[in-house]
Amino acid sequence: MGNVVALCETNGATLRSNALSVISLARKAAELHGGEVILLLVGKGVSAAADDACRYAPKVVVVDNDGLENYLAETYAPILAKVAQDQGASIVCATATAIGKDVMPRTAALLDSGMASDIADIETADTFKRATLAGNAFSRVKISSDIICVTVRQSEFSPADALDSVGTKSDAEAGELNSYGAEFVKLEGGGGGDRPDLNDASIVIAGGRGMGNGDNFAILEKLADTMGAALGASRAATDAGYVPADWQIGQTGKIVAPDLYFAVAISGAIQHLAGMKNSKTIVAINKDNEAPIFQIADYGLVAKWEDTIEPLTAEIAKLKASQV
Amino acid sequence: MKILVPIKRVPDPELKAKLKDGKLDLGGAQWVVNTFDEYAVEAALRLVENADSGDRDGEVIVVTIGPDDAGVQLRSCLAMGADRAIHVQGDDVELDSLMVAKTLKAVYDAEKPDLILMGKQAVDGDANQCGQMLAGIAELPQATFAATIEVVDEGKALVVGREVDAGVEYKKLPLPALVTVDLRIVSPKSVVNHVTPDDHEYSDGPRYASLKGIMKAKKKPMDQKTMGDLGVTATAVVTELEVTLPEARAAGQIVESVEELVKKLHEDAKVL
Numbered sequence: 001m002g003n004v005v006a007l008c009e010t011n012g013a014t015l016r017s018n019a020l021s022v023i024s025l026a027r028k029a030a031e032l033h034g035g036e037v038i039l040l041l042v043g044k045g046v047s048a049a050a051d052d053a054c055r056y057a058p059k060v061v062v063v064d065n066d067g068l069e070n071y072l073a074e075t076y077a078p079i080l081a082k083v084a085q086d087q088g089a090s091i092v093c094a095t096a097t098a099i100g101k102d103v104m105p106r107t108a109a110l111l112d113s114g115m116a117s118d119i120a121d122i123e124t125a126d127t128f129k130r131a132t133l134a135g136n137a138f139s140r141v142k143i144s145s146d147i148i149c150v151t152v153r154q155s156e157f158s159p160a161d162a163l164d165s166v167g168t169k170s171d172a173e174a175g176e177l178n179s180y181g182a183e184f185v186k187l188e189g190g191g192g193g194d195r196p197d198l199n200d201a202s203i204v205i206a207g208g209r210g211m212g213n214g215d216n217f218a219i220l221e222k223l224a225d226t227m228g229a230a231l232g233a234s235r236a237a238t239d240a241g242y243v244p245a246d247w248q249i250g251q252t253g254k255i256v257a258p259d260l261y262f263a264v265a266i267s268g269a270i271q272h273l274a275g276m277k278n279s280k281t282i283v284a285i286n287k288d289n290e291a292p293i294f295q296i297a298d299y300g301l302v303a304k305w306e307d308t309i310e311p312l313t314a315e316i317a318k319l320k321a322s323q324v
Numbered sequence: 325m326k327i328l329v330p331i332k333r334v335p336d337p338e339l340k341a342k343l344k345d346g347k348l349d350l351g352g353a354q355w356v357v358n359t360f361d362e363y364a365v366e367a368a369l370r371l372v373e374n375a376d377s378g379d380r381d382g383e384v385i386v387v388t389i390g391p392d393d394a395g396v397q398l399r400s401c402l403a404m405g406a407d408r409a410i411h412v413q414g415d416d417v418e419l420d421s422l423m424v425a426k427t428l429k430a431v432y433d434a435e436k437p438d439l440i441l442m443g444k445q446a447v448d449g450d451a452n453q454c455g456q457m458l459a460g461i462a463e464l465p466q467a468t469f470a471a472t473i474e475v476v477d478e479g480k481a482l483v484v485g486r487e488v489d490a491g492v493e494y495k496k497l498p499l500p501a502l503v504t505v506d507l508r509i510v511s512p513k514s515v516v517n518h519v520t521p522d523d524h525e526y527s528d529g530p531r532y533a534s535l536k537g538i539m540k541a542k543k544k545p546m547d548q549k550t551m552g553d554l555g556v557t558a559t560a561v562v563t564e565l566e567v568t569l570p571e572a573r574a575a576g577q578i579v580e581s582v583e584e585l586v587k588k589l590h591e592d593a594k595v596l
Contacts, residue, residue, distance in 0.1 A: 073456065073459075073466055073468075074466065077460060097489055098469070098487075098488035098489045098490075098493075101452055101468070102456065102466075102469075103456075104456075105452070105453035105454075105456035105457045106456040106457065106459060106460035106466065108422065108457060109422065109425060109456070109459075109461045113422075113561070114420060114422060114561035114562040115421065115422075115451075115453055115562070116562070117450070117451045117452055118450070118452075127565065131570075132448065132449055133341050133447075133450070134337065134450065136340075137341050137348070137567050137568065137570070138568045138569075139449075139564055139567050140566045140567075141562055141564050141565065142562075143561055143563075144563070179465065180465040180498075181465055181481075181497065182466070182467075182495060182496065182501075183495065183496045184494075185483060185493075185494035185496050186493075186494050187490065187492070187493045187494075188492045188493075188494070189491040199489070227596070235507070239508070239511075244491065245471065245487055245492070245508060246488070246489060246490065251447070251450070252506060252507050254489075259595050260595040270337075277573060280595070281589070281593045282576070283585065289578075294576075295573075295575055296573045296575075296576075297576050298576035298577070299576055299578075299579050299585055299588055299589065300576060300577070300578045300579065301578070301581075301585055311582045312582045312585070312586065315582050315583060315586045316586055316596065319586060
């Protein structure tokens with residue numbers, strides 16, 4: 001028997017939506033391990049989100065320390081490792097965000113543990129399913145270490161619901177913080193604006209190299225605004241500098257699985273498909289009827305984006321208006 | 325600057341995966357240097373050279389763990405311009421990330437480089453673990469997903485631009501340190517060492533080996549080691565049980581107009 005410690009990211013007084021995916025995995029893992037779910041909040045001021053976290057698990061451990069103002073793998077990993085040991089964990093997990101992917105392997109090394117990255121499922125207490133080869137294969141892996149470290153692919157775990165009962169919060173010490181000299185310098189934000197986060201959005205509109213330049217993405221923004229969609233891009237479009245790198249969807253970049261995905265002027269390279277092919281409904285708009293994207297699209301429209309996006313925006317706006 | 329670049333051989337990612345007895349069929353695999361590791365070699369060369377004068381101040385050592393055949397991929401890195409190679413014998417299919425990290429830690433201890441520079445993940449396993457594990461074991465500061473690297477403080481530290489969910493995070497690391505690289509590290513101005521003129525623009529992507537480079541690579545030193553030589557006794561804790569291929573997504577339908585598309589999304593798919 002063992003408990004499951006889940007690192008949850010926070011935003012002010014609430015958990016980030018990506019945390020709800022790791023909580024889903026944690027509940028399933030706790031059942032298989034006969035233990036309980038313990039949510040871990042780490043950072044300066046994270047106590048503010050403790051009440052929200054207590055809605056999702058019987059126990060919440062908070063490590064709130066001024067020295068943790070900026071996330072650093074060097075200072076976070078020892079905290080995860082220590083809390084895991086103190087709480088009798090057999091699974092330590094996080095969502096595979098930029099933070100989860102950065103900190104969890106370092107934590108595994110400190111615990112001398114095996115790790116399963118970016119999992120799609122836990123099948124038994126020690127067996128996990130995960131995508132490999134840019135999503136072209138699935139691998140089942142078994143891990144024999146006493147503590148197992150895991151990151152979960154957000155799009156594979158539906159967000160956890162709040163429980164009927166409210167959990168209890170306890171504080172834990174950060175211990176001595178050693179960053180090994182590493183310092184956070186600054187964060188330069190991407191260009192997402194007020195739109196939904198790519199990882200959370202139920203509709204995603206992605207543009208490719210065929211958009212021609214960054215200014216042309218404005219037409220996709222209008223379409224996105226009509227549906228409350230997030231905007232993304234293929235690697236070709238981000239590499240060409242049309243849009244910021246954090247819009248990139250693919251093997252490198254974000255992996256999304258929204259209800260509805262529009263691929264506009266995207267040919268559909270294997271690395272791009274790896275980031276979106278689990279979307280429920282895929283629409284491809286491309287002037288080249290041979291584009292590989294049509295092989296996985298549920299609905300394909302062979303046409304230039306210049307001729308379709310504005311009429312499509314108008315048609316959807318009309319539909320939305322009729323639904324009010 | 326002395327830089328250690330661990331590389332992994334992977335089956336050519338452009339070729340379709342085949343299965344045999346529930347495992348990947350690697351019998352006829354075309355092995356190549358993992359894409360991101362090749363980018364790390366390129367970034368390492370940019371860090372130690374003056375691209376204008378051709379002078380070099382530092383050393384780039386490539387290391388791999390693999391069977392005899394893996395020497396081919398080490399040679400191709402030497403042909404790009406790395407100075408020497410270390411080949412640790414091992415069955416790469418049986419290794420897990422933690423064992424690889426422990427082996428590389430032993431190499432790190434022996435070589436004492438200023439920087440370990442490696443790909444953020446191997447494009448076959450897509451695990452993205454090794455660098456962070458190695459940094460943890462070696463007690464080094466780490467910067468993953470590097471899109472840019474700038475040498476600062478007279479060569480005593482790096483400022484690394486990391487691709488994170490919300491944009492680019494800049495992190496400063498004193499050397500020695502470990503950095504894992506992302507795609508954009510091979511952009512024309514992504515590596516700034518202040519030796520190569522700052523306005524220099526590289527061509528996009530990793531450099532090709534020249535004929536001269538290939539000839540020179542044949543004579544460059546390649547140390548042969550075993551994990552036993554390095555004192556590594558760890559065994560794998562992660563075992564792959566089975567590989568399956570996902571079901572192909574059924575091909576959909578071609579619609580003729582925007583009106584038809586919206587109607588189908590609304591009435592059939594019920595997503596609008």
